[in-house]
Structures are given as C-alpha cells and as structure tokens.
Amino acid sequence: MVHDVLCDVENCVWNRKGRKCGATEIFVSSRKGKKASDHHETDCQTFKPIQDA
Numbered sequence: 001m002v003h004d005v006l007c008d009v010e011n012c013v014w015n016r017k018g019r020k021c022g023a024t025e026i027f028v029s030s031r032k033g034k035k036a037s038d039h040h041e042t043d044c045q046t047f048k049p050i051q052d053a
C-alpha cells in the first residue's frame, strides 16, 4: 500500500506543499482506456482543479 503519493500538479485542490497528495484515496487510469505503455499514458482521475478566485 502506498504511504505517500508525491505529485507536482500544483493546481489540484488535493495537492499539499511539499508536492504531496492529500486525498484519502486516488484513482489512476490508463489514458483513453488503452493499455498504458509508459507513465505518459496514465491519468489521475481524482484531480480537481483549484478554481480561480
């Protein structure tokens, strides 16, 4: 089980300083439903953008 998820997507509401994910769980999928062959072909579906004020 993953203890810490390091993530540099700074415009996600779950992102914490130190580039860590603060969500209780995340869902990562293969991009476009295809079999991923490298990290570029995976996406975090838990991403939620910080709304600009």
Ligand code: SF4
Pocket: 005, 007, 008, 009, 012, 013, 014, 015, 016, 020, 021, 022, 023, 026, 044, 045, 046, 047, 048
């Ligand atoms: S939810 Fe996904 S994109 Fe957002 S901080 Fe966590 S790992 Fe990064």
